[in-house]
Amino acid sequence: MIPRDHPRYHSLVQREKLVRGYEQGIAVPEGLIAHGRGEAFDYLIGETTIPPARRAIRAAAAALLLASSPVISVNGNTASLCAEQLVSLAKTAGAKLEVNLFYRSSDRARRIARVLRRAGASEVLGVEPEAEIPDLSSQRRLVSRRGIYSADVVLLAVEDGDRTEALVEMGKRVIAIDLNPLSRTARRASITIVDEVTRALPLLTEEVRSLRGLDVAKLRKLASFDNSANLKAVLEHISRRLTELCPDF
Numbered sequence: 001m002i003p004r005d006h007p008r009y010h011s012l013v014q015r016e017k018l019v020r021g022y023e024q025g026i027a028v029p030e031g032l033i034a035h036g037r038g039e040a041f042d043y044l045i046g047e048t049t050i051p052p053a054r055r056a057i058r059a060a061a062a063a064l065l066l067a068s069s070p071v072i073s074v075n076g077n078t079a080s081l082c083a084e085q086l087v088s089l090a091k092t093a094g095a096k097l098e099v100n101l102f103y104r105s106s107d108r109a110r111r112i113a114r115v116l117r118r119a120g121a122s123e124v125l126g127v128e129p130e131a132e133i134p135d136l137s138s139q140r141r142l143v144s145r146r147g148i149y150s151a152d153v154v155l156l157a158v159e160d161g162d163r164t165e166a167l168v169e170m171g172k173r174v175i176a177i178d179l180n181p182l183s184r185t186a187r188r189a190s191i192t193i194v195d196e197v198t199r200a201l202p203l204l205t206e207e208v209r210s211l212r213g214l215d216v217a218k219l220r221k222l223a224s225f226d227n228s229a230n231l232k233a234v235l236e237h238i239s240r241r242l243t244e245l246c247p248d249f
């Protein structure tokens with residue numbers, strides 16, 4: 001039992017959820033390590049949604065509303081941490097949900113689909129994938145033809161760079177949620193939200209709600225996004241923060 005007044009309460013709850021996900025065969029040990037990399041960057045960012053992330057969230061919301069076939073890609077970490085938030089975003093944005101795993105097994109894919117359905121999803125793709133992303137050797141190449149394969153916009157979080165690159169190569173607009181502004185995913189995605197996934201998802205859902213109803217021209221303007229410039233703003237934020245935290249260094 002984690003005391004609510006513990007200064008790292010939220011972070012400890014996240015860890016507990018991931019460990020539970022691991023015990024239930026949803027997350028893999030490698031996913032727990034990947035989470036640690038994210039935590040380190042969150043520490044540097046200040047464990048809060050920073051202005052460049054807000055700008056990326058706005059662009060991502062506009063891109064989702066403009067999409068004709070948006071898909072949210074789900075892995076073991078995101079299913080363990082935020083299944084309800086993923087389902088809520090999918091419903092609000094009219095996006096499909098698809099399980100996509102690096103360490104894939106049919107059993108794990110089915111378990112994740114079950115978690116999403118329990119969280120309210122009516123349909124979960126990717127359990128029996130029948131298509132492949134070209135030029136990708138990992139298990140992540142296995143996708144649903146009605147889902148990621150034919151999507152025009154794919155949202156992914158806590159991902160490695162290979163698949164992001166392959167999806168961009170296929171001509172898709174990729175929205176990534178990734179705490180590491182230096183990762184290949186962050187640099188290769190079309191719109192990178194440098195924020196913790198459970199902080200970013202509700203804000204993104206809210207933004208989709210608030211932009212709905214805007215005309216296409218306005219949405220296009222909001223969705224046009226300079227990802228490199230935004231990542232630079234994140235790095236400047238981290239650098240300023242480090243200087244403020246350690247003025248004597």
Ligand code: ATP
Nearest residue numbers: 034035038158160161178179180183184185196197
């Ligand atoms: P790349 O191949 O893109 O350079 P990587 O090798 O670091 O990335 P992984 O080891 O799969 O890829 O790590 C997943 C990424 O997800 C890391 O960049 C990590 O910072 C990020 N991450 C981990 N946990 C979270 C989280 N809770 N919210 C957002 N991002 C996270």
